[in-house]
Structures are given as structure tokens and as C-alpha cells.
Amino acid sequence: GQNIDQPTEMTATEGAIVQINCTYQTSGFNGLFWYQQHAGEAPTFLSYNVLDGLEEKGRFSSFLSRSKGYSYLLLKELQMKDSASYLCAGPINNAGNMLTFGGGTRLMVKP
Amino acid sequence: DVKVTQSSRYLVKRTGEKVFLECVQDMDHENMFWYRQDPGLGLRLIYFSYDVKMKEKGDIPEGYSVSREKKERFSLILESASTNQTSMYLCASSFLGEGYTFGSGTRLTVV
Numbered sequence: 001g002q003n004i005d006q007p008t009e010m011t012a013t014e015g016a017i018v019q020i021n022c023t024y025q026t027s028g029f030n031g032l033f034w035y036q037q038h039a040g041e042a043p044t045f046l047s048y049n050v051l052d053g054l055e056e057k058g059r060f061s062s063f064l065s066r067s068k069g070y071s072y073l074l075l076k077e078l079q080m081k082d083s084a085s086y087l088c089a090g091p092i093n094n095a096g097n098m099l100t101f102g103g104g105t106r107l108m109v110k111p
Numbered sequence: 112d113v114k115v116t117q118s119s120r121y122l123v124k125r126t127g128e129k130v131f132l133e134c135v136q137d138m139d140h141e142n143m144f145w146y147r148q149d150p151g152l153g154l155r156l157i158y159f160s161y162d163v164k165m166k167e168k169g170d171i172p173e174g175y176s177v178s179r180e181k182k183e184r185f186s187l188i189l190e191s192a193s194t195n196q197t198s199m200y201l202c203a204s205s206f207l208g209e210g211y212t213f214g215s216g217t218r219l220t221v222v
């Protein structure tokens with residue numbers, strides 16, 4: 001199976017840039033997802049990386065290195081509404097239809 | 112947009128009761144999932160289904176069962192609710208190889 005590790009908490013300032021890291025075991029892996037979850041709400045899809053490199057979507061970018069078992073989510077021009085938990089997830093079966101999640105990184109954006 | 116609808120947002124049940132949590136998706140997804148989410152433990156997979164009448168156990172199936180009689184509906188059943196099943200329950204659906212779409216969650220309290 002997959003072990004997915006990410007920091008528990010991070011704090012950053014409004015307007016700044018923050019990088020949230022995620023590491024995982026590489027066996028049987030074929031893609032990595034990032035989700036955002038505001039307190040009391042369901043997770044929502046942010047990004048999916050299946051190839052190495054950086055994918056940019058507006059203020060959010062996600063990076064993957066399959067050989068290193070490493071990904072990060074980069075948030076630019078932080079806004080107060082970015083305060084949320086960010087979940088890293090990867091497929092854990094050969095069919096690729098079942099995800100396992102990291103514990104999530106709780107990001108607090110301060111003024 | 113895909114919609115995943117969970118029948119109740121908040122639920123309070125007594126110990127020993129049989130509890131049904133319902134989930135319906137409207138985009139003809141093959142895969143449906145039930146997770147529970149607890150502070151410090153993250154998202155843990157209870158059961159998933161990849162087709163009608165098909166189901167597979169996840170990481171923590173004990174005390175739960177599921178039913179998928181129709182493609183759009185996936186029910187989670189707590190045969191005899193216990194206080195340690197107090198949690199946030201999240202339903203999700205997906206196409207093969209794509210990320211999940213989550214329902215809004217059911218916060219279940221067992222007293």
C-alpha cells in the first residue's frame with residue numbers, strides 16, 4: 001500500500017507564497033491528487049499530476065517527482081480564504097480507482 | 112457538474128440503533144466510496160464499490176456494511192451503532208482514473 005506523509009500544520013502571511021510538501025512510497029503508484037478542505041466541509045479537487053513536473057492553475061501549482069516519491073502544492077498570493085486543510089492522495093490499487101489520503105496539512109493564513 | 116448528495120448533514124442516533132447513510136450521484140460513475148474522517152486520523156476508507164452489487168472492504172470495514180442495488184446509490188449501514196462510530200462520513204464517486212467528487216458529508220453522533 002501507500003504511506004503518504006505531509007506536515008500537520010503550516011502558517012503563512014496573506015500575500016505570501018507557501019509550499020506544502022507530500023512524500024509517498026513509490027511502489028504501484030500512478031498519479032497524485034491534491035484536495036482542499038475547508039473546516040466542516042467536504043474536500044474539493046484541486047489538481048492531479050500523473051507526469052513529472054509542474055502544473056500551474058492560476059494561484060495554485062502542483063509538482064510531482066515520481067522517482068523521488070515527492071510532490072508539493074504551491075499557493076501564491078495567499079488570501080485569507082486559503083485557510084483550509086490540504087490533502088495529498090494517491091491510488092492504492094492496480095486499477096487506480098481507490099485513493100488513500102495523507103493526514104492533511106492545516107494551513108492558517110494570517111493578516 | 113457532478114453532484115454527490117448525502118441524505119443528511121447532521122444525524123444523532125442512539126447506541127444499538129441501525130443507521131442508514133444514503134449517497135446518490137448523478138453522473139453515472141462506476142466507483143463509489145465511503146470514508147470516515149476523524150481529527151488526527153484523516154480520511155479512512157470503509158468500503159468501496161466499482162459496480163452494482165459489487166463491493167470491497169477498505170481499511171476499517173468492521174461494524175459497517177454497504178449496499179449498491181443501483182448504480183447511482185451507495186448506502187452505508189451501521190448494523191448496531193456504537194459511540195466510537197461518531198464521526199464525519201464522506202461519500203465520493205469517480206470514473207476510473209479520475210479524482211473523486213465528494214458529497215457534503217454527514218456528521219453522525221451516536222449517544
